[in-house]
Each structure stands twice: as C-alpha cells, then as structure tokens.
Amino acid sequence: MKQRQQSWALLRRLVGLSWPDLPYLAGAFVFLTLAVIGETFIPYYTGRIIDVLGGHYNPDAFTAAIGLMCLYSFISSLAVGCRGGLFMFTFSRLNIRTRCQLFSSLVHQDLAFFQQVKTGDLTSRLSKDASLMSRSVPANANIFLRSLVKALGLYGFMLGLSWHLTLLTLLEMPFTMAAQKIYDARYQAVLQAIQDSMASSGEVAREAVASVETVRSFGTEKEEAQRYAAALAHTRRLKDRRDLERALYLLFRRLLQLAMQVLILYCGHQQIQDGLMTKGGLVSFLLYQGEVGQYVQTLVYIYGDLLSNVGAAEKVFEYLDRVPAVSTDGTWVPTMLQGHIAFQDVSFAYPSRPDLLVLQGVSFELRPGVVTALVGLNGSGKSTCVALLERFFEPQAGEVLLDGKPLHTYEHRYLHRQVVLVGQEPVLFSGSVRDNITYGLEGCSEEQVMAAARAAHANEFIDMLDQGLETDVGEKGGQLSVGQKQRIAIARALIRQPRVLILDEATSALDVESEAVVRAAVLSGGARTVMVIAHRMATVEGADHIVVLEGGAVTEQGTHAELMAHQGPYYRLVQRQLIE
Structure with a gap:
C-alpha cells in the first residue's frame, strides 16, 4: 500500500x-x-x-x-x-x-x-x-x-x-x-x-576509456573487455x-x-x-x-x-x-576585498569517513601581499585545507573567514571569482585555447587574454600552434602536454585578477625557467594573497611564511630560516628530501 x-x-x-x-x-x-x-x-x-x-x-x-x-x-x-x-x-x-x-x-x-x-x-x-x-x-x-x-x-x-x-x-x-x-x-x-x-555497464566503459593509459600500461585490455562483456551479459x-x-x-x-x-x-x-x-x-x-x-x-x-x-x-x-550539503545561497558582495584568510580552530572529516578527522583544530592565516606555503607529508591535510577554502566542503567545527566574514556568507560566483584554485592536474574543456582561458567570463578582450597567457608563460607555445588561441585542445585537453595544460590553467586564473590565489602543485610539470616566470607573475599581484602547496623546496623556501601540517594539525609556522633553526618537523622534511 x-x-x-x-x-x-x-x-x-x-x-x-x-x-x-x-x-x-x-x-x-x-x-x-x-x-x-x-x-x-x-x-x-x-x-x-x-x-x-x-x-x-x-x-x-x-x-x-x-x-x-x-x-x-x-x-x-x-x-x-x-x-x-x-x-x-x-x-x-x-x-x-x-x-x-x-x-x-x-x-x-x-x-x-x-x-x-x-x-x-x-x-x-x-x-x-x-x-x-x-x-x-x-x-x-x-x-x-x-x-x-x-x-x-x-x-x-x-x-x-x-x-x-x-x-x-x-x-x-x-x-x-x-x-x-x-x-x-x-x-x-x-x-x-x-x-x-x-548504468553499471556504462560506468565500466567510462572508467576504461577515461583510464586507457593505465589500462595500456598494465596490459589489462583483455580483462577490461571481459569485465564489460560480463556487465552486458x-x-x-x-x-x-x-x-x-x-x-x-x-x-x-x-x-x-x-x-x-x-x-x-x-x-x-x-x-x-x-x-x-x-x-x-x-x-x-x-x-x-x-x-x-x-x-x-x-x-x-x-x-x-x-x-x-x-x-x-x-x-x-x-x-x-536533493539539497546540497554545501549551500550556495550567500549574498555578500563587497565592493572592496583585501583577501585576508583565517582558519579558526577548524576540524573536518570527509562525509564518506565521518569518524576519521582529517583536520583537528587547525588555525593559521593567509595575509594580503604574503606568499604562504603549506607543507607536510602526504595525508597531512594540505589538500583538505584547499578544499575547505574553495568551499567544496563545510568544516564540522571552526570557521574559515575571508576578511572576517564566513565564506558561506559570500555570493557564490563572486567568491570563486576572488578565490581561485589552480591544481596539479587542471581540467580543460573541449574547445579552443581562448575558450579555456576565458572559461566562465564574458567580454574578455584579445589584450587581456594574451596578457594572462604571457603571465603564465604560455604565449610561446600558443604562438606555435596551428591556429593560435583558436586551436582546439581536445577532450580534457588531450592535445596538450601536462605542462601546457598547467600554464593555460594558470592563465585562466590570472585573467580573473583574484584577490586570493591557491597553487596546489600548479607548476609541478614546468621547467625551472617557466616556473620562475610564472612565480614572478603571481607575485606581481601586489596585495594579492597567495597560498602555495609544492614539493619543490625552491618554491617553499621563497615563500614569506610557511605553515607545517602533521597528522591534520598545525605543528609550526614561520619563515624558512626560522623553521630550519628550530630543527622541528619542517627541518626533518627538508632533510628527508635532501636525502631522497
């Protein structure tokens, strides 16, 4: 009934x-x-x-x-x-x-x-x-x-x-x-x-096609075909x-x-x-x-x-x-934004594992005009901090503040125009290079697009493409190398002129010269707030402030010289990388 x-x-x-x-x-x-x-x-x-x-x-x-x-x-x-x-x-x-x-x-x-x-x-x-x-x-x-x-x-x-x-x-x-x-x-x-x-057979096909490089590298073409045949049967x-x-x-x-x-x-x-x-x-x-x-x-x-x-x-x-667990109904759109970020006693566990706290009482600040590096071993909580700052999730305890106001009070599109993330494996969409740089924006001039491309050190390889900015990048940017995709993603971030820029291993595939050009362009933002996650010590050493995470908690903060002199967790990380 x-x-x-x-x-x-x-x-x-x-x-x-x-x-x-x-x-x-x-x-x-x-x-x-x-x-x-x-x-x-x-x-x-x-x-x-x-x-x-x-x-x-x-x-x-x-x-x-x-x-x-x-x-x-x-x-x-x-x-x-x-x-x-x-x-x-x-x-x-x-x-x-x-x-x-x-x-x-x-x-x-x-x-x-x-x-x-x-x-x-x-x-x-x-x-x-x-x-x-x-x-x-x-x-x-x-x-x-x-x-x-x-x-x-x-x-x-x-x-x-x-x-x-x-x-x-x-x-x-x-x-x-x-x-x-x-x-x-x-x-x-x-x-x-x-x-x-x-739906299950469609998922099998999608996984195999999306991960075809992994399938090929392990020689499991036959096994994937059998798995798909079993689903169809x-x-x-x-x-x-x-x-x-x-x-x-x-x-x-x-x-x-x-x-x-x-x-x-x-x-x-x-x-x-x-x-x-x-x-x-x-x-x-x-x-x-x-x-x-x-x-x-x-x-x-x-x-x-x-x-x-x-x-x-x-x-x-x-x-x-279904009502999203993270709401996007904020309305605050200030005319001026400084870009001061504050994590205040933040604790967080992923919804799939609610009993396992990934962050425990994390508190630190990102200040305008200051490059802050977030360092720690894998699983220490660095990417989780980025996810909370981008409002992919909401913390179970504590707050993340932008200029003293909680992130959820800001209007959704405004917040993500001002707080921009560039990840290690950026996603490009089918379309031209221009479409990907101006993604989500309207009315961008040729000068703005090229200025962002030059700042990301992408103009050289763009000029070498058959159709320049109008060249199709293919599905998920498959026609470009990883380094080229990273530079387009950085250009996509810089053209927005954000107040807060997050670089999560965003230059890992760049050579030393390109990374130096990009770093200079990022730092030329004046009062821009920059947070960097990187494994290259040269990038970390150049930061104005370093926050060390260990086991989901902040263990120490300071400059490179201060932390090396303290000979704590950061010193051990540096020594470990030198040995490796």
Missing part, C-alpha cells in the same frame, strides 16, 4: 511537470476526439455496405455509405496526424525541460555527492531515465485518452447493435485485469534491475527474462481474445437465426468487439506502464529534490 501511494505521488509530480504544456495537450485532446469519432463510424458503415450488397441493391444507399465512410476516414486520418504531432511536440518540450532541471540540480550539488555517486549512474539518469519519465506523461496521456474515448464510443455503438452480445464481451475484462496486474508487478521489478545494470539475461515474460503474457491475451471471438460468433449466429441481428450488424459488432477489446487491454496496460515509468522517475526526482 505504501509503495502504491509513493507511486501515485510521483505520478502526480510527473503530471505537474507537464503543466506548462497544458494548451498543447488540450489541443491534442480535441484532435483525438475528432479522430475517435471518425474511426468509430467506419465499422458502422462497413456493416451498412454489407447489408446493402446482401439484400436488395440500392445504388443511392450504397453511394451514401461509401461517401460517408470515406469522409470519416479522411477526418480521422487528418486528426490522428495533428494529435500525434502535438503529443510529440509536448514530449520534446517536457524532455528538454526535465533534463535541464536535472542537470542544473546536479551541477549545484556538493563535491561529496559526486564522490559517492558514480558518473555512469548520473549520465544514465540524465540521458535515459529523464527521457523515459518525460515520455510517460504525453505518450500515456495520448494512449489513455484515445483508448478511453474510443472504448466508450465503441460500447455505445455495440449496445445499439446488441446489448446481449455487449454484456457478453465484458466477461473478458476481469481475466485481462488479473493477468495485467501480475505482469505489471514482475515487469516493474525487472525494469528497475535492467536500468541499474545498464547480465543486462542481456535480464532483458531475456523480460521478453520471455512478455511473450507468455501476450500469448495468454491472444488466447483469451480468440476464445471470446468464438463465443461471440456462436451467440451472434443464434441472434441472426432469431431475427435479432442482421449479417451486416454482426460484422460491424465483430469489428467493434475486436477493437474495443484492444482498447480495454490498453487501458489496463497503461496503469502498469505508468508505474514502470514512475520507477525511472523515482531516482530522477531524488536528484532533483
């Missing part, structure tokens, strides 16, 4: 999504009614023609019957085309609207969500499930209304021909409904399993089971229809002998009976189909309704 209530609640939400398309659905219903009226009269005049030909031939009656049958055929055909066109137009609008809403909801989710949900699952919901649920309302509304109006009209004509035979046809309905109910329950379960299996077995159950269900329906037709023929023959029906009337009734049985079965089937589409919609609505 609870599952049924949830399904109906989801169905009401699906109908609500179609509300903006109500005028088109109303127009489709008008054409549907005209089509049904025309189609309903065709069997009636077919019977009239048989009676005219079987009795005393009347040319006028024959011509009138033929003419009216042609007229109703033309009207119904024209109305059917208009009805189908409007329903397809409605489906297209609803599909685009649903997928846009889902994509917008996904890109606003917090980083923890994407770490917990596989990409293949998201793309499957976005491409397949969203289309399936979008199609359900206009398509099923089309079929349901057509079947309902047609069934009522046919039953009206059948009652006029013989109410005895009409009542007899109702015997088929309970058997049809019982079989449909059993089939729907099994179909919905196997459909959900198929959707999950297809599981999907095929589920589809075979679905097809077998459908075949058995259709066989039962056909046998039931055949039994009813034999019974109707026998009873109709008796009525003709008793003078209660004409031969043409029986032919018309049989034509109506064949159609009305189909429409009644369709009405019963639609219920199960709606429930199966509701199963596809359930996950989509779950993503649409």
